[in-house]
Amino acid sequence: MKRITAPVISNRSLMPETYLLEVDAPPIAAEARPGQFCMVHCGEGYFLRRPLSIHRAADGLAFWLRVVGRGSAALAGLHPGDKVDIIGPLGNGYSVRPGARSLLLVAGGMGAAPLAFLARKALREERSVTLVIGGRTRTQIYPVEMLPAGLHVVVVTEDGSQGEKGLLTDFLPGLVRNADQIFSCGPVAMYRAMRQIVVDRPVQVSMEAWMGCGMGACYACTTLTRQGPKQVCRDGPVFDIQDILWDEI
Numbered sequence: 001m002k003r004i005t006a007p008v009i010s011n012r013s014l015m016p017e018t019y020l021l022e023v024d025a026p027p028i029a030a031e032a033r034p035g036q037f038c039m040v041h042c043g044e045g046y047f048l049r050r051p052l053s054i055h056r057a058a059d060g061l062a063f064w065l066r067v068v069g070r071g072s073a074a075l076a077g078l079h080p081g082d083k084v085d086i087i088g089p090l091g092n093g094y095s096v097r098p099g100a101r102s103l104l105l106v107a108g109g110m111g112a113a114p115l116a117f118l119a120r121k122a123l124r125e126e127r128s129v130t131l132v133i134g135g136r137t138r139t140q141i142y143p144v145e146m147l148p149a150g151l152h153v154v155v156v157t158e159d160g161s162q163g164e165k166g167l168l169t170d171f172l173p174g175l176v177r178n179a180d181q182i183f184s185c186g187p188v189a190m191y192r193a194m195r196q197i198v199v200d201r202p203v204q205v206s207m208e209a210w211m212g213c214g215m216g217a218c219y220a221c222t223t224l225t226r227q228g229p230k231q232v233c234r235d236g237p238v239f240d241i242q243d244i245l246w247d248e249i
């Protein structure tokens with residue numbers, strides 16, 4: 001884990017209220033694994049950093065960012081050459097079994113941020129990868145043209161404006177059959193539904209939580225698991241879907 005003052009390389013809006021923020025932070029990019037995140041400082045006047053999943057760690061370190069409040073709006077306003085204070089990589093990340101040949105990645109909305117990183121790595125390892133992306137409407141769907149070649153992509157929108165019409169979970173029964181392992185990032189409601197649908201395959205989910213420190217010191221991010229209370233920032237954010245006490249969170 002490193003703390004870096006990183007220059008912004010680029011910051012582009014590719015979808016409404018959504019930005020691809022790329023910074024120059026080689027020491028963090030070199031260590032980053034899919035599913036890990038960074039705590040990003042939003043500038044002067046902000047005390048708490050914001051957690052953002054690592055979206056790409058190649059030439060630069062990239063985040064896929066949606067504006068939901070003051071902090072994310074400040075990050076969306078960064079320009080090339082501005083400096084941003086980043087701590088990372090943090091958390092455990094997804095764990096792919098060496099023998100898993102066929103992976104299913106399930107992204108609800110912004111869940112494509114860490115899963116696109118996982119898809120790129122798994123394809124380089126010559127695994128077969130399907131990414132299913134769901135959202136309310138087409139302006140919430142990650143740009144398919146930015147995804148790597150060789151990836152099987154299924155898009156599902158609730159209003160049918162792109163891809164299949166319906167809820168992403170409607171299409172899971174058909175998709176899970178060929179998967180050795182399933183990885184997901186999305187809202188808790190989606191995980192609750194997945195838990196009922198996928199009963200015979202290992203599923204890893206990335207949990208969202210309010211974070212203070214991002215490093216295990218403040219307990220703001222505690223979630224309840226079969227092994228007792230766990231900190232999403234340090235023990236997660238990735239957990240086995242069976243380990244979370246869904247009825248108690």
Ligand SMILES: Cc1cc2nc3c(=O)[nH]c(=O)nc-3n(C[C@H](O)[C@H](O)[C@H](O)COP(=O)(O)OP(=O)(O)OC[C@H]3O[C@@H](n4cnc5c(N)ncnc54)[C@H](O)[C@@H]3O)c2cc1C
Binds near residue numbers: 064
């Ligand atoms: C491990 C992890 C990885 C994340 N990765 C990404 C990512 O790659 N891209 C991205 O856009 N966002 C990601 N988030 C969510 C992101 O951290 C929040 O959207 C951000 O902190 C909001 O800050 P703000 O000041 O703009 O909003 P605030 O003004 O603090 O809050 C505005 C609204 O945003 C929601 N919100 C704020 N913080 C969180 C949070 N931690 N979890 C869930 N909802 C929240 C609440 O509904 C709140 O009402 C991630 C969160 C976690 C825990």
Ligand code: FES
Binds near residue numbers: 210221
């Ligand atoms: S955010 Fe402080 S312990 Fe997790």
